[in-house]
Amino acid sequence: MADFEPVLMANMQREDSHTLAAYEKAGGYAALKRALREMQPKGVVDLVKRSGLRGRGGAGFPTGLKWTFLPQETRGPVYFCLNADESEPGTFNNRVLMEQDPHQVLEGLILSCFATCATTAYFYMRYEFPLAWRRVQAAIDECYSAGYLGSNILGSGYSLNVYLHRGAGAYICGEETGLIESLEGKRAWPRIKPPFPAVEGAFRRPTVVNNVETVACVTHIVARGAEWFRSMGVPPDPADPRDPGSFGPKLYCLSGHVERPGCYEAPMGLPVRELIDRFGGGIWKGRRAKAAIPGGISMGLLRADEFDCRLDFASPARYGCLGLGTAAVVVLDETVSMVDFLHNSCRFFAHESCGQCTPCREGTAWSLRMLDRIRAGRGRWKDLDLLLEIGDSIGIIPGSTICGLSDGAAWPIKNAIRKFRAEFEDYIRQSNPQGYLETAPVAALDSTGSH
Amino acid sequence: MATVIIDGQEIQLAEGERLNGVQAAARAGIEIPHYCWHPGLSVVASCRMCLVEVGRRDDKTGKIAMQPKLVPACQTPATDGTVFVTNSKKVADARAMVEEDLLLRHPVDCPICDKAGECLLQDYHFRYGQETRRADIKPFTSRRRELGPAVTLFVDRCVMCSRCVRFCREVAGTSELMVANRGAHEEIDVFPGFPLANKLSGNVVDLCPVGALGDRDFLYQQRVWFMKGHSHVCANCSAGCSIRIDENQDQIYRIKPRENPQVNRWWICDEGRYGWKHVHDPNRCVTAQKRQAAGAAPMEWSPLIAELDTRLRRSRRLAAVVSPHLTVEEAYLLCRYVREIDAEAALVLGPVPQSDGDEKYPGGFTIRAEKCPNRRGVEQIITHFAGECAGWEHFLERLTKERFDAVWVSGGYCSQWHDAAAADRFSSADILIVQDLFALPLMRRADYQLPGAAYPERDGSYVNHAGRLQSFGWAIRPPAGAMVEGQLYWRLLKRPGLYQSRAVLDEVARDILYFRAAAEPVPETGVDLNCTPAAGAP
Numbered sequence: 001m002a003d004f005e006p007v008l009m010a011n012m013q014r015e016d017s018h019t020l021a022a023y024e025k026a027g028g029y030a031a032l033k034r035a036l037r038e039m040q041p042k043g044v045v046d047l048v049k050r051s052g053l054r055g056r057g058g059a060g061f062p063t064g065l066k067w068t069f070l071p072q073e074t075r076g077p078v079y080f081c082l083n084a085d086e087s088e089p090g091t092f093n094n095r096v097l098m099e100q101d102p103h104q105v106l107e108g109l110i111l112s113c114f115a116t117c118a119t120t121a122y123f124y125m126r127y128e129f130p131l132a133w134r135r136v137q138a139a140i141d142e143c144y145s146a147g148y149l150g151s152n153i154l155g156s157g158y159s160l161n162v163y164l165h166r167g168a169g170a171y172i173c174g175e176e177t178g179l180i181e182s183l184e185g186k187r188a189w190p191r192i193k194p195p196f197p198a199v200e201g202a203f204r205r206p207t208v209v210n211n212v213e214t215v216a217c218v219t220h221i222v223a224r225g226a227e228w229f230r231s232m233g234v235p236p237d238p239a240d241p242r243d244p245g246s247f248g249p250k251l252y253c254l255s256g257h258v259e260r261p262g263c264y265e266a267p268m269g270l271p272v273r274e275l276i277d278r279f280g281g282g283i284w285k286g287r288r289a290k291a292a293i294p295g296g297i298s299m300g301l302l303r304a305d306e307f308d309c310r311l312d313f314a315s316p317a318r319y320g321c322l323g324l325g326t327a328a329v330v331v332l333d334e335t336v337s338m339v340d341f342l343h344n345s346c347r348f349f350a351h352e353s354c355g356q357c358t359p360c361r362e363g364t365a366w367s368l369r370m371l372d373r374i375r376a377g378r379g380r381w382k383d384l385d386l387l388l389e390i391g392d393s394i395g396i397i398p399g400s401t402i403c404g405l406s407d408g409a410a411w412p413i414k415n416a417i418r419k420f421r422a423e424f425e426d427y428i429r430q431s432n433p434q435g436y437l438e439t440a441p442v443a444a445l446d447s448t449g450s451h
Numbered sequence: 452m453a454t455v456i457i458d459g460q461e462i463q464l465a466e467g468e469r470l471n472g473v474q475a476a477a478r479a480g481i482e483i484p485h486y487c488w489h490p491g492l493s494v495v496a497s498c499r500m501c502l503v504e505v506g507r508r509d510d511k512t513g514k515i516a517m518q519p520k521l522v523p524a525c526q527t528p529a530t531d532g533t534v535f536v537t538n539s540k541k542v543a544d545a546r547a548m549v550e551e552d553l554l555l556r557h558p559v560d561c562p563i564c565d566k567a568g569e570c571l572l573q574d575y576h577f578r579y580g581q582e583t584r585r586a587d588i589k590p591f592t593s594r595r596r597e598l599g600p601a602v603t604l605f606v607d608r609c610v611m612c613s614r615c616v617r618f619c620r621e622v623a624g625t626s627e628l629m630v631a632n633r634g635a636h637e638e639i640d641v642f643p644g645f646p647l648a649n650k651l652s653g654n655v656v657d658l659c660p661v662g663a664l665g666d667r668d669f670l671y672q673q674r675v676w677f678m679k680g681h682s683h684v685c686a687n688c689s690a691g692c693s694i695r696i697d698e699n700q701d702q703i704y705r706i707k708p709r710e711n712p713q714v715n716r717w718w719i720c721d722e723g724r725y726g727w728k729h730v731h732d733p734n735r736c737v738t739a740q741k742r743q744a745a746g747a748a749p750m751e752w753s754p755l756i757a758e759l760d761t762r763l764r765r766s767r768r769l770a771a772v773v774s775p776h777l778t779v780e781e782a783y784l785l786c787r788y789v790r791e792i793d794a795e796a797a798l799v800l801g802p803v804p805q806s807d808g809d810e811k812y813p814g815g816f817t818i819r820a821e822k823c824p825n826r827r828g829v830e831q832i833i834t835h836f837a838g839e840c841a842g843w844e845h846f847l848e849r850l851t852k853e854r855f856d857a858v859w860v861s862g863g864y865c866s867q868w869h870d871a872a873a874a875d876r877f878s879s880a881d882i883l884i885v886q887d888l889f890a891l892p893l894m895r896r897a898d899y900q901l902p903g904a905a906y907p908e909r910d911g912s913y914v915n916h917a918g919r920l921q922s923f924g925w926a927i928r929p930p931a932g933a934m935v936e937g938q939l940y941w942r943l944l945k946r947p948g949l950y951q952s953r954a955v956l957d958e959v960a961r962d963i964l965y966f967r968a969a970a971e972p973v974p975e976t977g978v979d980l981n982c983t984p985a986a987g988a989p
Contacts, residue, residue, distance in 0.1 A: 170633070187630060192496045192526055353634040355611065356497045362552035365635030369587060386585060393548050399520030400499055400545060444587035 004232065006265040007220050007249050008213070012100040018135045020142040023103035029148060031223035032107050035114065036156035039222075044115035048218060051226035052233075052247040056093075057083055057174070057211030058296065058325045059404070060313040062244055063218070067116050069198035070206050079202040080118035081183065081209040082109055084125040084132075085167050085174040088296035088408075089348060090328035093251035094212040096263045098125070098132035101216075102139035106162070108215030110148060111222050113160050116208050121162045124179050127169040137164050171352035175403045176209035177201075178354065189356045190403035217248055233268035234312040246312035246324070254280045256331035257287065269315070273307040275329055287333040291419070295325025297345055298408025300415035320418070322411040338420040339427050342412060343371040349409035360406035363394040367413060373445055379428040380438045384421065387413050453531035456508060456515075457481055458538050464529065472524025472535050473501055483537055484546060484575045486553075486660045487612040488525035491717045491814075492621055496526040498612050500575065502545040503527075506534040521545055543579065550580035556635065557661075558593045558607045566662030568675040572610060595665075598628070598639075599647030601721055602655060602664055606638050609663035615639060615655035622718060622814030625649040639663070650810065650818060653724040654717075657707055666705065668725055673697075673704040681926035682709055682975060684913050685723040686776060686824040686906035687865075690817060691915025692719045693976065696727075696907050696926035703727050703907060703927060711976045713919060720818045727907060729865040730927075735888055736902035737932035747900060752934060756942055759899055762882060763792055766856035770797035770880075772846065773833060775823035776863030777936055778911025779920070779966070780955035782825075782832040784940035789859060790836050791944075798837045799846040800829055801861065802868055819916055823864075824906065828914035831965045850876040861936060862887030862894075863903055869893060886936060902933035910937060911952040912969065914980060920969050921977035922956065 016022045023029070035044060049064025070078060082105075086094040097105050113121050123140075125133055140162050143149040151159040170188055172178040177191035180202045201207020221229050233247035246268040252275055255261040259281030266275070272292055276282065283289050289304040294311065300321040302309055309315050313324045332341060350368040355361040367390050370383045391414040394400055395407035417424055429436045453464040457479045464470060464478075473483045474490070486498035501524040506517035515534050521542070524535065536542065553572060561567040594606040611630070616639065619628045627647045631640040641647055647655070656666045678697040685692040685706070693711035697704050706727055708719040729735075739755050740747040763769070771789045773782050789796040804822040811817045833840040841849075858880040862868065865888070874892035877883050885897035894900050908929040912922040929935055941950040960970035968978045 189495075189497075192494070192523075350634055355630070355632075355634045355637040356495070358497070358499050358549050358552050358610070361611065361635055361637070362555050366552070366555055366586060373587065393545070397520065399522055400502065400548070402496065441584045441586060441588050444589045 004249075004267055008097065008104070008216055008251055009101075009263070009265045011104060012096070017100050018102055018139065020103055020139065020146060023101070027223075028103055029107055031219055032110055032148065033154060035111055035222050036154050036158060041115050041117050044111060044218075044222065047226055048115065048221055051221045051229040052245055053214065053217050053221060053229065054244065054246065054313060055211055056213035056217070056250070056326070058088065058298070058323075060246075060324060063210065063214055066198065066210075067112075067208060069196065070116060070208065071199065074206055077120055077205055078116060078118045079205055079207040080109070080113045080116060080121040081176070081179060081197075081202060081207060082121060082123045082212060082215060083174060083176065083179055083209050084123060084129075084136075084212045085179060086129075086212070086326075087126055087171040087174050087352075088298060088326050088328060090253060090255055090293055090330040091296050091326040092253050092255075093263055093326065093328070095129055095132055096251065097212055097216055098129065098136050102132075102136045103143075104216050104219055105136070105212050106139055106143055106148070108217070108219040109162065110143075110153070110160055111218050112208070112210060112215045114158055115218075118208065119159055119161065121160060122183055122202070123162055123164045124167060124173070124183060125164060126167045126173070133164070133166060140164060170354075171348075172354040172403075172405060175405065178403065179209060180207060187354075189354050190405075192402055213251055220249075234310065234314070237314055240314065243314050246314065250311070250327055252279070252311065253326070253328035254331070255328070256292070257284045257289070257333035257336075258282065258331050259284050269310045269312040271308055271310050272302060272329060275311065276307065276331060280331070283331065283333055285333075287335065289331055290334045290336055291332045291338070291341075293328070293330040293332075293412075294319075294321050295323065296328045296408075297330070297348065297412055298404075299323055299325040300411035301419060303419050320415060322407060337427070338416050338423050339371070339374060342416045343368070343375055345412040345416075346371050346409070349405070353405060353409070357401040357406070359394045359400040360409065363390045363406065364409050366390060367409075369444060373442075374428060374431070376445060377431040378435065378442065378445075379432050380442070381425060381428055381436055382439050383428070384417055384424055388417055391417070453529070455529045455531075456534045458536060470529045472503060472505070472527045472529055472533075475529035475533075476524065476535060476537060481537055483524045484571070484579060485525055486571060486610055487614060489614055489658060489717075492614060492617045492658075494526055495613060495617070496523040498549065498610065499523060500546060500549045501525050502549075503542055504536040504539055506536070508532040508534055546575070546579040547581050550576050551585065553610045554580070554584075555586045556589065556607065557610075558589075558591050560591060560593050560608070561662075563593075563671075564605070564608065564662040565665055565670060565675070566608075566659075570662055571660035597646075597667070598641050598664075599652055601652045601667055601725075602647050603667050603670065604639055605663050605665060608661050609639055610661050611637055611639075612660055614658040614660070615664060618651075618655055618658055619647070619649070622654070622812060622816060623649045623651045624813035627652075628655070650720050650722065651718060651812065651816065653721045654708070654719070657717075669705045673699060678704055680707075681907075681924065683907060683923045683926050684824065684915075684921045685719060685726070686913070687720075687723045687726040687822065688819040689821040689824060689826060689916040690715065690819045691824060691913055691919065691921060691977075692723055693921065694719060694723065698907075698927050701927040703730060709975075713976050713979070714915065714921075715816065718814075718816050720816070722818065726865065727905075729888065730905040730907055732889075734890070735905075735930060735933070736890055736894065736900065737930045739902060739932065739934070740900040742898050742900065755899065755901075756939070759884065760943055763789075763857055766882065767793060768796075768854070768856045769793040769859070770799065770846070770855045770857075771859040772799045772801050772843070772861060773829050774801035774861040774863045775803055775826040775829050776801075776906065777829060777861055778825065778909055778913060778952065779828040779832060779959060780911040780952045781861075781909070781937045781940060782829045783955060783959050784937065784944060785859070785861065786832055786836045788940055788943050797841065797846065797849070797855070798833045799841045799843060800826070800833060802843040802864075804864070804868065821916065824915070825913040827916070827918060828912070828920070831914070831963060832959070835963045835965075847873055847876050850879060855880050857882040857884065860885045860887075860893055860897070861903070862889075862891070863905065863936070864888070865905070867891060886939070901939070902930075904929045904933060904935040908933075908935055910935070910950070912956060912973070915977075917979075918981040919977045919979050920966070920973065922952070922969075922973040924952075 692715035886901035
């Protein structure tokens with residue numbers, strides 16, 4: 001892995017990397033020109049399929065396969081939605097891409113739209129990225145002037161319009177059907193599936209929703225080929241027939257209690273320990289690590305003795321986490337109280353639950369209320385069992401909700417309590433020595449103030 | 452034909468029948484609890500109360516493969532080979548979880564909630580909930596705010612099923628209601644300055660599975676278990692919506708729609724819902740009177756009927772105004788009676804009140820412009836006896852030229868239906884008999900002033916704008932002193948015992964071809980008189 005050359009971040013070191021001139025000077029848009037000249041949309045789809053590219057947004061669904069779900073014969077438009085509503089706590093790889101190298105994203109977007117025969121693309125960006133918003137809009141304008149966007153791109157006969165849409169700051173808009181609803185001007189309540197967006201998405205038309213980093217990878221797959229992409233990463237686990245492997249470069253977001261937090265590029269399958277030590281310069285202030293979030297807060301927690309976990313799509317699940325997610329590693333050092341961590345996590349999900357499905361709306365709020373009470377010195381051991389029961393019963397995996405938000409809410413609860421139960425019990429016993437064994441319902445706090 | 456397996460029980464669906472899991476289970480007699488799903492609204496699958504296990508039976512091997520996760524039954528189509536399991540521990544746990552979740556922030560103020568007794572949250576809690584509360588106890592709150600003239604919202608009782616929001620979007624098409632805020636802070640609300648004021652607004656109260664939406668008219672008036680519901684038909688326009696009248700000791704408290712796929716589906720308009728206030732109006736006539744030189748004098752019904760009959764039978768030229776508020780049976784008896792005395796008696800259809808036009812809603816619901824329930828039925832009866840059906844205006848003209856020995860006028864309208872000038876036209880009649888609800892000009896002028904019945908007190912059948920006949924029994928008794936028209940005509944015709952509308956309808960169906968389809972027992976949803984098979988055949 002030592003000889004790995006950054007690909008996605010290669011251009012970012014250059015001056016004015018966000019401008020068209022800098023991007024073209026570094027060889028940008030060559031892949032697009034060649035593809036439009038030499039390839040058919042089907043060819044791009046096959047190429048991406050062969051590369052084994054999996055969506056970088058969190059679920060890791062094979063991108064090429066997703067594209068083939070579009071109906072073969074369709075009259076009328078196909079829409080492409082670029083999911084830049086990057087709101088998973090700890091995640092900022094899309095922001096880095098959009099701020100530092102928006103043309104790389106746009107080239108990938110144009111290639112992906114070409115592959116899916118979409119002639120309209122919506123670039124759905126979260127509200128909280130003002131710099132990225134300005135830079136992407138400027139880059140789109142440059143593309144129109146240079147003929148990379150608009151009608152009859154580079155004389156190929158292919159036309160594409162890109163609209164930059166700015167969200168209003170809701171985590172749920174990162175869920176693909178929530179994004180579509182929001183784009184249509186509605187409340188971002190995720191839709192029930194089926195139908196999947198590929199069949200009926202934005203404005204009831206076939207729609208593809210892909211992540212920013214995913215389309216950035218498409219640029220390089222077209223430029224360098226599927227074999228290059230498959231040359232790095234983790235091959236499929238022969239013991240698991242459903243594992244398609246994790247290939248290609250990946251942007252890892254490292255934050256929390258490390259010496260050098262930041263966005264780092266490495267091949268898929270980088271062990272957590274290596275990310276922290278080699279890229280992040282180790283735990284800050286010479287302290288020891290207590291835990292780390294493997295890929296955004298939704299994915300759960302790794303204990304410090306589980307840092308051998310490799311960051312690919314399959315490995316975190318072996319350590320009881322939900323998955324790779326966005327590969328956003330947040331490191332917690334030994335001073336962090338897990339009660340505080342879980343309280344913060346629950347507060348986030350209670351705040352961001354869209355409120356559509358009962359188990360998520362009430363479960364996230366209830367768990368926050370319990371943690372509020374625990375932190376106020378009125379916790380009971382029984383609350384831990386109740387929290388675990390909530391964690392085990394909400395989510396799309398048990399089937400009790402429409403979208404995966406509550407799986408994301410459940411995993412931190414499950415991992416934190418199962419992996420650090422002794423700490424929770426100590427905290428409760430010490431903070432509520434009289435009542436920690438109470439089992440009858442207790443009075444709720446008057447005002448939580450935290451949500 | 453599709454075979455669906457529900458808890459091991461196989462049921463057959465007809466060709467082309469599209470049911471979801473909730474409906475298919477209901478066919479098998481199995482209840483799948485649900486809040487957000489309603490057959491008349493789009494599917495959102497958000498309350499998660501209807502979670503079940505679903506699988507598929509392989510056609511060839513007969514093996515059943517189950518899906519690992521729970522799915523909402525409302526969103527799962529019942530197709531050939533679909534297996535639903537509703538009685539497993541997993542399903543029971545999921546239901547208990549949703550019930551517990553919904554009660555976390557619920558005030559549990561059942562003792563003062565109008566919905567108590569017919570509340571799904573209560574019923575499901577007893578059937579599927581947990582015995583003990585595990586959540587923190589919250590002090591009781593029940594914030595309330597008005598959403599519009601008819602509907603009030605008890606914010607904390609809401610379970611966010613969003614039925615009311617979807618109703619306003621999909622059926623009323625007015626979209627006043629919305630969900631405000633997010634997560635556990637969600638509330639139903641209206642936009643400031645745009646209250647819930649459409650003419651279908653009362654339906655959201657019926658749709659509400661809990662006590663969140665209250666009917667301001669019904670609020671705190673009556674506990675639901677004290678009331679008795681009676682199937683009836685709305686008389687406020689010619690749509691003929693199927694309704695249920697809820698009364699306690701002859702006092703109406705509310706009117707609710709009764710499901711009828713052929714007429715009103717699940718809805719009624721607010722005109723119909725609140726259009727019963729005249730029934731309990733203190734100004735209603737309740738004393739039969741005879742006008743004399745010294746003024747009107749009360750008279751007992753029995754001698755009055757005998758005297759009336761004697762005097763009428765002595766008359767030669769008779770006329771009867773048959774109100775479109777009379778039932779088919781009453782109209783038939785009245786026509787029959789006057790024609791028995793005078794074979795050439797004039798039979799006139801009473802005034803038919805009209806509004807500006809039909810009011811159509813996107814969901815298919817229509818409020819009809821014709822504000823009376825039975826014009827078609829009465830028209831057919833009159834045409835049968837007289838060969839043609841004369842109208843009110845035409846009759847007023849005729850009164851200036853012709854003299855009648857006796858004129859019988861039936862009313863039953865809920866408001867002023869004629870003016871003094873029209874009443875003056877009747878001055879030429881020797882005997883004027885008026886049976887109506889209120890002391891209007893005609894009533895004051897009448898020689899015999901008879902208090903009549905309002906529609907909840909009637910018994911019989913109406914024919915709606917589309918020719919659908921619906922039969923109903925009386926919901927309340929008329930106030931003491933008033934007599935239902937049917938009973939009065941029955942006695943004038945010297946039939947034995949009490950008025951029996953079904954016996955009269957049998958006669959009508961036998962005598963008049965148009966009503967032939969009513970010869971069979973009339974189902975709850977009515978019978979379409981237009982498509983009588985083999986009309987004329989025995």
